[in-house]
Amino acid sequence: MLKAVVTDVDGTITDSRRRISTAAIECIRTLVDGGIEVVIASGNTVCFMDGLCKMIGTNGTIIGENGGVYRRTFDGTLRIAGDQTVCREAFDTLAAHFSEQSVTLELYSPDYRFADVAFARNVDPDEVREVVREHRHPVRVLDTGFAIHLQALGVNKGTALSELVGLMGLAPAEVMAVGDSENDIEMIRTAGIGVAVANSTGATRAAADYVSEKKYGDGFVEAVKMYYADFCSR
Template identity: 70%
Template sequence: MLKALVTDVDGTITDQRRRINTGAVEAIRTLVDAGVEVVLASGNTVCFMDGLCKMVGTDGTIIGENGGVYRREFPGTLRIAGDKDASTGAFEVLRDYFADKGTDLELFSAQYRFADVAFARNIDPDEARAVIRDRHLPVRLLDTGFAIHLQALGVNKGTALRELAGEMGILPSEMMAIGDSENDIEMLEVAGVGVAVANAPAPTRSAADWVSERTYGDGFVEAVKKYYPDLFIRSRLTTI
């Protein structure tokens, strides 16, 4: 049996309105109670992730800020893999560029971020990527469908998963990863089993070993039941 499951949050265990799927919470708790480690991996901040872990029922092992930070359990040592200066510098360039075109960029929770920069999706991501490319900025732009993120090159959920696996004393090949967005691609590729829920875009589905038939949190439950069938034969989730 796979020893750990790493899952994205928004769009994977939630619906499109960011409401957590209750079946997904039950599935996560079933895994945790059976000794399977569950890691929440997201573009969200550490403080957001800490609250979510507590409510859902995991031990606080997280990947946050799209791989820019990660931590083994709570209250363990937070590892910062990203480069906040690079992300902030790129944001300032984009802010000035779009301000000249009459569009203001709205930062999200800047004071709580250690590695990346996140802002509202009120610009064309491809136009922003062109600015980054033309200015040779050392970042990449991620559009998660909920926010736009700037992250230092070479940092992603996959690199964080690999480092975190070492701290957990297991191999990436012994982990399963589930996601729905472009910021999940590397994570799906690094894990032993990569799953995309049905609402994922084509590039994310192509990176996965398997794609669920159902969307959002229902797809997450479908995937967990497929790869951990023995646990759910005995659980009330067999009807979901």
């Protein structure tokens, strides 16, 4: 039996313009009110996600920084899984490389990140991967479509979910995960039911148990209605 939902934010419970889907939020609140815990999973910072959880109405259980951090409820201890030191070293290498092309890399929220490094998507992600491939401390390069992230190897939303469900007293098989991007693939594979909304990348769709017919937040609602019919009327 499914007892929790973990969902990505951008592209999953938003629309194409990154506006939060009101239908998705109503659906989440119905789940929460029915005793189904909803976990917000994102590449965003903890402070951003705290505000989002408050506004949506969840209990603050999160996976942040693409799995680099996670926490059980607002009152829980923030667990840091990633190693930001290696990410910063890789970023310095990238900054030096692109400066030779007269390109400056813009860090996103450097004072509020604990595990990864994120910067503006004003360079080719494939070139970023090529530059860091030979770095003395290899890192993973994630292109979310909104930013480029550097993450320690072996850290992702799936590994965070595996740890987090233990704190929730659940098993991965009791969770449905919904996403749209490459940084959601491991999370989708880890969960008992993995869902890709219709606007997902091809690799994300291939990893999912179910691909919604609808896009963005409407696709999230579609999946919840399918697997949690008792909580969201058809």
